[in-house]
Amino acid sequence: MAGHSKWSNIKHKKAREDRRKGKIFGKFSRKIISAARRGGGDPDKNIELNNIIERARDQDMPKDSIERAIKRGTGDLPGVEYEDAVYEGYGPGGIAIIVDVTTDNKNRSIAQIRKIFDEHNGNVGARGCVSYLFERKGYLTLPLESCDELQLFELVVEAGADDLKKVDEDDQFEIYTSVENFSAVKQTLLDNDLQPQMATIARLPKTTVQVDERTTRQVLRLLEELDDHQDVQEVDSNLEIVEQPAAVD
Numbered sequence: 465m466a467g468h469s470k471w472s473n474i475k476h477k478k479a480r481e482d483r484r485k486g487k488i489f490g491k492f493s494r495k496i497i498s499a500a501r502r503g504g505g506d507p508d509k510n511i512e513l514n515n516i517i518e519r520a521r522d523q524d525m526p527k528d529s530i531e532r533a534i535k536r537g538t539g540d541l542p543g544v545e546y547e548d549a550v551y552e553g554y555g556p557g558g559i560a561i562i563v564d565v566t567t568d569n570k571n572r573s574i575a576q577i578r579k580i581f582d583e584h585n586g587n588v589g590a591r592g593c594v595s596y597l598f599e600r601k602g603y604l605t606l607p608l609e610s611c612d613e614l615q616l617f618e619l620v621v622e623a624g625a626d627d628l629k630k631v632d633e634d635d636q637f638e639i640y641t642s643v644e645n646f647s648a649v650k651q652t653l654l655d656n657d658l659q660p661q662m663a664t665i666a667r668l669p670k671t672t673v674q675v676d677e678r679t680t681r682q683v684l685r686l687l688e689e690l691d692d693h694q695d696v697q698e699v700d701s702n703l704e705i706v707e708q709p710a711a712v713d
Contacts, residue, residue: 488525496520497537499512500533501545549570551565552588552589553594555584555586557682560594560669560673561699562667563696564667565697566695566697576693580693597670597671598667598668600666604639604649605637613628623645624649625640626645627639627640636661650663667698673704
């Protein structure tokens with residue numbers, strides 16, 4: 465999972481900008497609609513929906529917008545029907561990439577996603593070609609100055625966390641949990657006046673791949689353009705960013 469935090473931090477900063485533009489709320493609405501349609505509109509009975517709502521709230525999505533999206537998903541309000549899709553492929557240097565999409569037109573989405581890969585020297589592969597390289601985990605971060613490492617370790621492990629890592633170069637603690645224990649660990653932090661900088665369910669690489677700086681720039685351009693697509697909810701890769709490259713053109 466090394467290197468994941470750097471791409472996560474890039475996405476976290478980008479999400480703040482997207483929030484200012486209103487883009488991120490549209491993406492969350494689609495995801496909420498899809499989750500509510502599949503598992504019902506009660507977050508207490510629909511873990512997937514609950515996790516998405518928590519992430520939306522962390523980004524300050526208005527309560528009434530969340531409620532409208534849930535009602536559209538359950539059919540209580542009219543709206544477009546969305547469905548989820550997952551596309552897998554390779555970027556420059558053979559970097560594995562997985563793209564989560566929520567769309568009202570799969571044919572349009574795959575054509576546009578394929579074009580983005582092609583334009584950045586990548587290619588969309590067959591289903592399952594890279595998914596075995598990743599696992600779904602809860603992922604939370606805290607600034608190093610927020611607490612003592614030993615006390616934090618005892619706190620989160622007792623709450624059900626799988627691991628805690630101190631990442632000096634990023635000035636943060638990284639906490640990893642199972643999907644099932646994510647909410648309990650997050651709530652434990654909040655109950656102890658510890659506000660996570662980031663708290664999400666993420667697809668994390670089991671191992672990461674290093675490439676040279678030029679290839680890293682190419683991969684980041686691909687990842688950022690994919691992340692900008694209106695249908696894309698999440699972009700994950702096994703790229704290990706050894707040294708943060710200069711700003712992407």
